Amino acid sequence: MSSDANTPVLRNCIRLPLAEDELLEVTAKAKDYAIMHGAAMRSKTAFSPDSLNFAPFVLVPSSFPRKEFEKAVALQPIINRLMHNVAHDEEFITTTLAETIKVDEFTANLFNIYRKVLAHGFTQKTSLGMLRSDLMLESACPELSPRALRTAAGEDGGQDAGAAVGQIAGAVGAAGVGTAAGTGSKEKEEQKEHREVQLSRATKEPERRATGAQSAYCCWKQVEINTIASGFGHLGPASKTIQRFVLSELGHADKLHNMPDNNALAGLCNGMVKAWDIYAKPQAVILFIIEDVSYNICDQRFHEFYIRETYPHIKVLRRTLTEVHREGKLGQSKELLLGSQEVAVIYFRAGYEPGHYHSQAEWDARYLMETSLAIKCPSIHYHLAGTKKVQQALAQPAVLERFINDPEEIKAVGKIFTGLYSLDDNEAGNASYEMALRTPERFVLKPQREGGGNNVYGVDIPDALKRMSRVERSAWILMDLIHPPLTKGYMVRPGGDMPPQIVDMVSELGIFGVVIGDAEHIVHNYQAGHMLRTKLSTANEGGVAAGLGALDSPYLIDSDDEDEQK
Numbered sequence: 001m002s003s004d005a006n007t008p009v010l011r012n013c014i015r016l017p018l019a020e021d022e023l024l025e026v027t028a029k030a031k032d033y034a035i036m037h038g039a040a041m042r043s044k045t046a047f048s049p050d051s052l053n054f055a056p057f058v059l060v061p062s063s064f065p066r067k068e069f070e071k072a073v074a075l076q077p078i079i080n081r082l083m084h085n086v087a088h089d090e091e092f093i094t095t096t097l098a099e100t101i102k103v104d105e106f107t108a109n110l111f112n113i114y115r116k117v118l119a120h121g122f123t124q125k126t127s128l129g130m131l132r133s134d135l136m137l138e139s140a141c142p143e144l145s146p147r148a149l150r151t152a153a154g155e156d157g158g159q160d161a162g163a164a165v166g167q168i169a170g171a172v173g174a175a176g177v178g179t180a181a182g183t184g185s186k187e188k189e190e191q192k193e194h195r196e197v198q199l200s201r202a203t204k205e206p207e208r209r210a211t212g213a214q215s216a217y218c219c220w221k222q223v224e225i226n227t228i229a230s231g232f233g234h235l236g237p238a239s240k241t242i243q244r245f246v247l248s249e250l251g252h253a254d255k256l257h258n259m260p261d262n263n264a265l266a267g268l269c270n271g272m273v274k275a276w277d278i279y280a281k282p283q284a285v286i287l288f289i290i291e292d293v294s295y296n297i298c299d300q301r302f303h304e305f306y307i308r309e310t311y312p313h314i315k316v317l318r319r320t321l322t323e324v325h326r327e328g329k330l331g332q333s334k335e336l337l338l339g340s341q342e343v344a345v346i347y348f349r350a351g352y353e354p355g356h357y358h359s360q361a362e363w364d365a366r367y368l369m370e371t372s373l374a375i376k377c378p379s380i381h382y383h384l385a386g387t388k389k390v391q392q393a394l395a396q397p398a399v400l401e402r403f404i405n406d407p408e409e410i411k412a413v414g415k416i417f418t419g420l421y422s423l424d425d426n427e428a429g430n431a432s433y434e435m436a437l438r439t440p441e442r443f444v445l446k447p448q449r450e451g452g453g454n455n456v457y458g459v460d461i462p463d464a465l466k467r468m469s470r471v472e473r474s475a476w477i478l479m480d481l482i483h484p485p486l487t488k489g490y491m492v493r494p495g496g497d498m499p500p501q502i503v504d505m506v507s508e509l510g511i512f513g514v515v516i517g518d519a520e521h522i523v524h525n526y527q528a529g530h531m532l533r534t535k536l537s538t539a540n541e542g543g544v545a546a547g548l549g550a551l552d553s554p555y556l557i558d559s560d561d562e563d564e565q566k
C-alpha cells in the first residue's frame, strides 16, 4: 500500500534466490526449529490448547540501516522519560482527550477510571512502564540522505550534509551533545524538510537507476508508541534465533555479527521484577491480565517461565478481567487480594480493546486494580498517555518543551514524528478534514484503538470521514503515510507455499523501553531490546497474530558497505 515503482529496495543480507532444493531443506528445518524454540502461536482456525503452530517468519533477516537502528536504541530512554512525564501531566491528558472522550466511549470509560482515581488520590504512586516505540524507515525522508541533502544544499545555499547527520547523531549520542542549538523556528524547518522530501522524491529514482545503487539511507518515523501489552518480548529474540540458525545452515555464519543482541525478554521481565522489589512484600505475586483465549501464548508464557526460572521465589498468576472481578478484593491497606494472595505487580496483556470488557464487571475489575496498591503496567494514566490522540498532540510544535528540557533532545524527538493532524471540531481539525478529502492517498486515519485492524487507509478515507458527524471525527486522528523501503525475501507461513516464493516486503521495528517511577522521580529507565515485524508490501497492516505479518529481525547494514550479496 505504501510502496510504488519508485520505492527503494534495501540490499539483501545474502544473495537470493536460493537453489530450490536448498530452499526446501532449510525452510523445513527452520519451521521445526521455530516450533521447537517457541516461535509459535495457537492456531486461530483450528484452536487447541494442546498444540502450537510455528509463527509466520521471514527466512533470512531483513536489512536495516545500522545508524538508524542505533539512533532508535539511543533515543528510547528519552522517549521513556517523555512518556513518563506525559502520563503524569493531568492537565495535558485532560485537555488533549477532552474532545475525544465526548464521542469515543472506550476512551471515555478509561478516562472515567482516571478521573475517579484522581479524585481519591493514587494509592500506588509508582508506575511500571513497559513501552514499545514502533517505527518504520521513511524512504522519502531527506534527513539522512546525503544525495537529497546535496541537492537541497544547492537550492538552499550550502547546508552541509555531513554536519546535518552529525547533529542528529549528536542529539541522541551517549554524551548527548549536538552541534546545533535550534536554529530558526520549527515551522521553518518543517517547510524546508517538506521541500527536501519533494526534492528527494524527484531526484532519488533516476539517480539510483543510473548508479545501480540502493540507498540504505533512510530516516525513520514513529508509527505509534505502545504503553499497554507491548508484545514480542519473547518473539523478538526468538526471531533472531531462527534466522541465526538459517544463516548458519546456509553457510553464512560470518554474517551473524550484523544481527544485534536482543535481550528483550530479560529486559522486560527484569522490569517486572524491579517493580516487585519496590513493592517489597516477599509473598506477593505478579499477576498477568490475559484475554479469554491467548493465541499469542508463547509471548506470554515465556515471560512467566523466565521469571519463574530466574527468580523462583516470585510466583506468577494469570487471570482474565472477568476472573479478577470474581476473585479480587482490596485488603485493609488497599492491597489487591486474589483469594489470600496479595498482588505486587499487574502486567496487562489484555484490557486495551473494547472486546476485552464484556460487561460492567470487567470495567469494575479494572477500577478495582487501579485503586489498589499493586504496581500497574500500565497504570491508567500510562494507558491514556499511549492513545493515538496524545501521540498526535505531542507532534505539534512546542509541545515537547513541556516534557523535555534539553533542546537537543527536543530536536531529536521532534524529528521522529511524521505529520499528525487533529480532526477535532475546530478550525485546524476542519482543515485536516479538507486536506484528507483532497489527497487521501497521503494519509492513514486512526481511531483510539490498539491491536491492529482498526485504521483506514488512503482512498478509503473520504468515505469513512463522510460517514462521521463533525464531532465524531474527534475520535480519530490523521497521519501521514510512511513509505518504507522494500526488502525482498521468503516469508514462511503455516500452510503456505513450499518452497516459499520471493516477495516484496516492508518492516516495522519496535524498540522496547522500561521506565519505573512516580510523578517526582524516575528510578529505572532503560532500553530493553527490540522486535522486527515484516509484512507484504501490499498489506496495510502487519499483525503477526492477525496473519499478515511475519517474525523478523534486523540485519544491520552500513551505507558505505561494499555489495554484501555474496
Ligand code: ADP
Pocket: 002, 134, 223, 224, 444, 446, 449, 450, 451, 452, 453, 454, 455, 479, 480, 481, 482, 483, 508, 540, 541, 542, 543
Ligand atoms: P495499532 O495500535 O492498531 O497497532 P498502529 O498505529 O500501530 O495501530 O497501526 C497498525 C499498523 O498500520 C502498523 O503496524 C503499520 O503497519 C500500519 N501503519 C500505521 N500507521 C502508519 C503510517 N503512518 N504509515 C504507514 N503505515 C502505517
Ligand code: MG
Pocket: 134, 224, 451, 452
Ligand atoms: Mg501498532
